[in-house]
Amino acid sequence: MIERIKDLIAHRELLWNMTFKELRVKYKRSVLGFIWSFMNPIIMLAVFSIVFAILISRGNIGWFSVYLMSGLLPWLFFVNSTTQAVVSVVTNPGLVKKVYFPREVLPMASVFANMIHFFLQMLVFFAFLLIIRWHFSPYLVLLPAVLLLETLFTLGVALFVSAANVYLRDVQHFVEVAMMAWFWITPIVYPVGLVAQRFRSFMPLYLANPMANIVLSWQYIIYNPHKYAPKGGVAYISFWGLLGTSISAVLFFFLGYYFFHRTERGFAEQI
C-alpha cells in the first residue's frame, strides 16, 4: 500500500495531466469552451428561480433556488465523478494494455476533473450570492472540511466501481440506476424536516446515507438556514450522522483503494 502511494506520488504529474486532459477534451470542439462550466449554474439558477418563485410556492424556505443549488451542486459533483469514473478504466484499453502507470490515476482524474468543474460552478454561485447580498453563515469557514469529506467519499466510491466494472460490466448500468434512487433518498429538493416529521423512526436509517449528511452540511454552511428558513425544517445536523459519515468516508476511501489495488493486476487481461 505504501509502495502504491509512493508510486502514485511519483506519477502526480500524470494525475494532473489526465485531469486537465479530461477538462480540455470535454470542451475541445466547442466555441464557448470553459464558459459552459459557468453557464451551467447560471442557467440552473435562472430556471429554478423562475419555476419555484412563480409556479410553486414554498413559503417556509426563503430563496428556495439558493437552497436547491447549495445541495444540488455538491450532489452533481458526486454523481458526475462516479458515473465518469466507473467507465474510466474500461474506456482506456489502449493505455491499460500498453503502458504501465498506476491505474488509479484514471478514476482519480475523473473525480478531480469534476472537482475543478465544481469549483467553477461554486464560483458563479457565490458571485450570485454576493450580488444579492446574501447573509452568509459563520459556519462557512468549515467549507474545506466538508469538501474534504465529500472528496474522500467520492474517491472511495469511484475507485471501487471503476475496478469492479472491469470484471462485471453490469456495474456501470447499476451505478446509473442507483444514482437516480440515491438522489431521492438525499434531501436535495425536499427539506429534511419533511422526513423527520413523517417517518421519525426511520431517521437513523435515513442518516446512514453518507451523502445525506454531506448534502445537509453543504446546505447548512452555504444556505444559512437559521436566517432564511427558520421554520423550513432545513437546518438539520446530526452529530452521529456526521461522525458516521466521516468514518465511512475514510473507510470507503481506503477500502476502495485497497479493492482497486487488489484487482488492478488483472486489468490488462480483462479489458
Add this chain to the structure above:
Amino acid sequence: MPYTVQIQNVSKMYKLYHENVKSLKEKILFFGRRGYEEFWALEDINIDVEQGETLGIIGANGSGKSTLLKCITKILYPTRGRILTNGSIAALLELGAGFQPDLTGRENVYLNASILGFSKKEVDRKFDEIVSFAELERFIDNHVRNYSSGMYVRLGFAVAINVDPDILIIDEVLAVGDEAFQRKCIERIEQIQLEGKTIIFVTHNVDLTREICDRVVMLDNGRIVREGEPRDVVNFYHKAMESVSSSGERGNRQVVITSVDLLNERGEPAKEFQTGQFMTVKVSYEAQAPVSDPVFGFSIEDYRGFTAYGTNTRLKGLDLGTIEGSGAVEFRLSSLPMLEGKYFVSAAVHSRDESVIYHWLDKHVSFDMYSGVSDIGLLYIPCEIALSNGAS
C-alpha cells in the same frame, strides 16, 4: 546493482474461458460451470539483463515475446516467479499509446511523457529535441487527430526515446515509419547504447538484432530455446523457421518441375555459399505432352520476401521451342553478391505471356550465405577507401 532487469523463474498462465461471460445474469447462470483451459504463455523464464546491455528477444508469432515484455513493464503480472527491475523504464509497446486526438501535438508530448513517468521539467528541457526528432516542427500545435499515421508514430517514438529512461523496452515498433526514420531510430538506439543504458528489444527483423544486440534470446512456445551470441541464435532461428515455412505451389502441371538443385563450382549440391562464390540453379522438368514455347525462371529472395535477383529464359532472349519428356535448365551465377543471411529460391515454368502457369514453386529450396567480410547490408559491393585532406 549489476543487473537492471532480473527475470526469475517467470511463468505466465492465461485462462482461456470457454465463453466470455461478462454480465451478472450469465455469471449466476454459469456459476461453477464455467470451464477454462490453462494456457501457459511463458514457462520458467530466467534472464538477467545487465546494466548497459542490449538484449534481443526473437521468436515466431505466439512464442511469448510480447507477454514477456508486458510482464517486465508491469502491464501483466506473472503467474509464478518474479521480475526485479532497477531504474526508470520507458516502454515502446505501442507508439503513441494514450495520444488524445483532440489535444495538440504539444499537449500530447507532455501527456505521453507523464504516462511514461517523466516530469514536466524533464520534458521542457527535451521538448525541442523531441519535436525535431519527430520532424514535426510545423505541426506541433495542430491537433493530433489531423496527423497522418506516420506523424503519429514518429511523435510517439520521439517522446519515448528522448525522455532518457534507464531501461528502454522496444516491441516491434521499428517496423513502422519510412526507411529514413527507421535509420534515424537505429542511430538513436546506438547512441543510447553508448550512454550505457539498458535496452530490451523484441523484433521479427532478426537480422537487425544481429546488428545492434549484445545478446539474443529465442523463445518458442513460451520457453527459451536458445540464448547467447546474436549470430548463433539468429542462425538457429532461421533454421527453425525453415522447417515450418510453407512453400507454395501452383500451376496446371502441364510441365512439372521435378527438382531444383543448387550446385557449387564443382557441380556438387550445396546448402552454404560464400559471398562471391559460383552457383548453379538447376531446374529439372518433365513434360508428359509437348508444350510449346515455355519460359523457365527462378528468383532468389531473402527472408522478408525481398527479391535479391531473378531472371527467366524470356528475359534472357531464349526461345526453348517445344519441349517434351524430361530435361533441365541451368542458370549459372558466376558470383553471388549477397552478404550473410538466409535466402530462398523459387522456380517457375509458364507460358511466354505468363497467362498460363505450368508449375510454380515458391521458396522451394533455401541456402545460407556466409561472408568473410564484416560489411553490413544485403549485397557486397567492392569498396576501397581513399583518404585525402585539404593540403593535397
